[in-house]
Amino acid sequence: MEVQDLDKHIKQQKMLPPPVGIFQTREDLLKHVRDFALSQGYMVSIKDSSKDRYVTVACDKGGVYRKRLKSGDNMRQRKMPSRLTNCPFEVVGKKDDELWTLTIKHGEHNHEPATDISDHPSCRRFTEEEILIIREMSTAGKRPRQILKVLRQRNPNLILDSRNVYNVKAKIRRESLSAKNMDSPSSSSAATMGVPSEGAVGNVNGNEVGTTASFAGYMETRGVREARVLASELCRHMYTLGWFSGTGGSITIKVHDDSIPKPRQLVVISPSGVQKERMVPEDMYVLSSDGFILSTPPLKPYPHKPPKCTDCTPLFMKVYEMRDAGAVIHSHGMESCIVTMILPFSKEFRITHMEMIKGIKGHGYHDELVVPIIENTAHEAELVESLTEAITAYPKTTAVLVRNHGVYVWGDSWISAKTQAECYHYLFDAAIKLHQLGLDWSTPTHGPIRSINGIWGCNGTMSRGLKVGGLSLDDMIEPSQRCILLDIEGTTTPISFVTDVLFPYAHANVGKHLAATFDSEETQDDINLLRSQVRFSWSHHLSSILRYSFVLWSAHFNCNIMLFLLFKLCNSYQSLSLNG
Numbered sequence: 001m002e003v004q005d006l007d008k009h010i011k012q013q014k015m016l017p018p019p020v021g022i023f024q025t026r027e028d029l030l031k032h033v034r035d036f037a038l039s040q041g042y043m044v045s046i047k048d049s050s051k052d053r054y055v056t057v058a059c060d061k062g063g064v065y066r067k068r069l070k071s072g073d074n075m076r077q078r079k080m081p082s083r084l085t086n087c088p089f090e091v092v093g094k095k096d097d098e099l100w101t102l103t104i105k106h107g108e109h110n111h112e113p114a115t116d117i118s119d120h121p122s123c124r125r126f127t128e129e130e131i132l133i134i135r136e137m138s139t140a141g142k143r144p145r146q147i148l149k150v151l152r153q154r155n156p157n158l159i160l161d162s163r164n165v166y167n168v169k170a171k172i173r174r175e176s177l178s179a180k181n182m183d184s185p186s187s188s189s190a191a192t193m194g195v196p197s198e199g200a201v202g203n204v205n206g207n208e209v210g211t212t213a214s215f216a217g218y219m220e221t222r223g224v225r226e227a228r229v230l231a232s233e234l235c236r237h238m239y240t241l242g243w244f245s246g247t248g249g250s251i252t253i254k255v256h257d258d259s260i261p262k263p264r265q266l267v268v269i270s271p272s273g274v275q276k277e278r279m280v281p282e283d284m285y286v287l288s289s290d291g292f293i294l295s296t297p298p299l300k301p302y303p304h305k306p307p308k309c310t311d312c313t314p315l316f317m318k319v320y321e322m323r324d325a326g327a328v329i330h331s332h333g334m335e336s337c338i339v340t341m342i343l344p345f346s347k348e349f350r351i352t353h354m355e356m357i358k359g360i361k362g363h364g365y366h367d368e369l370v371v372p373i374i375e376n377t378a379h380e381a382e383l384v385e386s387l388t389e390a391i392t393a394y395p396k397t398t399a400v401l402v403r404n405h406g407v408y409v410w411g412d413s414w415i416s417a418k419t420q421a422e423c424y425h426y427l428f429d430a431a432i433k434l435h436q437l438g439l440d441w442s443t444p445t446h447g448p449i450r451s452i453n454g455i456w457g458c459n460g461t462m463s464r465g466l467k468v469g470g471l472s473l474d475d476m477i478e479p480s481q482r483c484i485l486l487d488i489e490g491t492t493t494p495i496s497f498v499t500d501v502l503f504p505y506a507h508a509n510v511g512k513h514l515a516a517t518f519d520s521e522e523t524q525d526d527i528n529l530l531r532s533q534v535r536f537s538w539s540h541h542l543s544s545i546l547r548y549s550f551v552l553w554s555a556h557f558n559c560n561i562m563l564f565l566l567f568k569l570c571n572s573y574q575s576l577s578l579n580g
Helices: 002-013 026-040 128-139 145-156 162-182 215-219 222-242 315-323 333-344 354-360 380-393 415-438 496-517 521-540 540-552 559-571
Strands: 021-023 046-051 055-059 090-096 099-106 202-204 205-208 250-254 268-269 286-288 291-294 327-331 348-353 368-374 401-403 404-413
Touching: 021 026, 026 046, 026 055, 026 090, 055 368, 099 162, 128 291, 145 286, 222 250, 222 268, 222 327, 222 415, 222 521, 250 315, 250 540, 268 315, 315 327, 315 380, 315 404, 327 415, 333 401, 333 404, 348 415, 354 415, 368 380, 380 401, 401 415, 404 415, 496 521
Parallel strands: 368 401
Antiparallel strands: 021 099, 046 055, 055 090, 090 099, 202 205, 250 268, 250 327, 268 286, 286 291, 327 404, 348 368, 401 404
C-alpha cells in the first residue's frame, strides 16, 4: 500500500507548476502558464480575473460537479462521471507598475497527468480565425465535415472533430436568432442590413417582396446579382490596367435599391488573395450596411485558398459612412505609388492646369487639385484612423493616397468612382513624367523645377502648392544652370578639326603669346612643368607624350601653348625650343 502511494506521489510530482516570473502583458503571462501546463500533462483555465488588476488561473479539473437539474423520475440522468476532481492547483498573476508578476498559490495536483490532451475542454476550442471561417462557411451552406476538412488543411495538428464544429454552428445560430429577437418589428435587423423588413410590401428591382421575404431570397434578387457581375467585370478590367496585379487591390459597390435608403443598402466586396483577372460573380462577398457578412464565396479546390474578405473592408465601410459613396476602388497602380515617393515629406499631392482635372468631381481646368497623402502601415486595417483624419481635413477630396502603397478613390456610383480613378491615375502619371523632364506639375506654367534652400521639388515646397489663378511674374521662372558639358575631340567635332584648324592656329600664335607673357609666373610654371614632362617621357617612350600631355596638362596650360607644344612634340622632338 505504501509502495502504491509512493508511485502515485511520484507521478503527481511530474506535473510541476510554471516557473514564476515577470511579464510585459497579461496575455504573455497566460500563454506562459498554458504552454507550460500542456507540457506537464494538465490544462488550466481562468478562475477569476480583473482585466487590469489580477488573474487567477486554476487547473481545469478544479471544483466539483454541481447538479443543475432537479431530481425526478422523468429527469435525464448523467451517464458519465465528472472529470472534476476538486484539484487545488492555482497560480495568480498581479499587475504592478505596468508589469504582471506570476506567483504560485498552490502548486500541487490531486490527479495523474493526462495521456491525451484532447480530454481537456481547453484544447477543444477554436481560435478566433477558425471561428470566422466556420461562420463564413456556415453562411455559405457548408456542412460541418466540409468545414472541418478546410480547418485541418490550414492546421494539420487540429484535434477537434465535426461535433465541435456543429457546436460552434449552433452557437452562431443562437446568437443570430437572439439579435433578431432584440429588434423591434418596425425596424428589424433585416432593414438594418439593407434587406426589406418582413411585413413590408414593395418592389425590389422588379421582384415582389412581401411577408415571405428572407435573406436567402433577397440574395438572389436581380440587384444583388448585377452588382456581383459588375464587380467581377471591373476587377478583371482593372487588372489589365495594372491596378489589381498580384492579387492586390480591391473594389466595393453598393447594391442599388430605390426602396432602401442608400446608407442601408447592401455592399458587394471583392475577396482577398484572389487572382483578379479570373474573378467571377460567385467570388464576391455580400455584406450588410454595418459590415456583417451575409454571403460568402464557395470553397474552391486546391490550390485555391479558403475565401477571405478583403482587409480593406474597414476602410471601405468608413468611406461609406463619411461620404455616402456608392462605390470605392482601392488601386495598387504604379503611378499612385511612385507619385508619393517623389516628395517623401509632402502630405499632399497638388496639380493644376491639366485637362483631366475636369474629370474629378467639383474641379475645373484652372482649379488646383489637392489629394491628401497618409503614411502606410504593415496592416491595412491600421489605416482607418489616418484615413478618417484625411477625409475630415479635406472635405472636397474624393481620393486619399497611401505612401508607397496605392490610392483609395470613391464616387456616388460605380461610374463616378471608375471615371475619377482613371483621371487620378492619368494625373499621377503626368506628374511623374513632368518631374522626369525637370518640370513643375504644381504650377500653372509647368515651368522648370526650381530649388529653394537646396531642396529640389515642385515649386520648392514640401507641404503646399502654388495658389492657382491668373499668371504672375513670380510664375515666370528663369531656367537655372544645372550642368556644364565638357567636350573632347571627336565628340561634337571631327578629329581633323584639331589637326587642320587648332594646331595651325597654335603654331601661328604661340610665338606672340610667349613673347608677351614669357616673364610671367604662370608661363614660367607651365614651361618648367613641360620640361619635366619631356624629360620623363623621353626616358620612357616618346609615343606616350601625346596621351600623358593631354591628360595631365589640360587643367594647367593655356590652350594655345598646349596645342603648339603638342604639335611640335609629335612632329620633331629635337626641333622643340623652350627658350622663347
